Amino acid sequence: MEHLTEEEIESVMPVAFNCLKPGGYFILTVDLFLNLRPFTSRQENELGKNIDVKHLVQIAPFALVQGNPAELNGYSEFDPDKIQSNLEDYYIGAYYPALIQCIVLQKPNQS
Numbered sequence: 001m002e003h004l005t006e007e008e009i010e011s012v013m014p015v016a017f018n019c020l021k022p023g024g025y026f027i028l029t030v031d032l033f034l035n036l037r038p039f040t041s042r043q044e045n046e047l048g049k050n051i052d053v054k055h056l057v058q059i060a061p062f063a064l065v066q067g068n069p070a071e072l073n074g075y076s077e078f079d080p081d082k083i084q085s086n087l088e089d090y091y092i093g094a095y096y097p098a099l100i101q102c103i104v105l106q107k108p109n110q111s
Helices: 006-019 053-059 080-085
Strands: 025-033 063-066 098-106
Touching: 006 053, 025 053, 053 098
Parallel strands: none
Antiparallel strands: 025 098, 063 098
């Protein structure tokens, strides 16, 4: 997702939602670059930008079923300083200074 434009993200999420049957899961990994906002003032790098995961989830009416909002950029519980202060708890990519935010979204069952 971090490699897509805002317009592409806005179009991909509803398509993914519509491809799933009710109760289906959409599993995503989203890079969290340590050299970009909200950790620094830089907006983008050669690989993309940090994604507002909360917005991503809300584009289509998905439910977040796995993922810690305190570790997901865009949620009010997310604290960049806490992430930086606890880097030893995370796996940092060897190629680029990034963390992976893994989330599982679910299409609600029809009522």
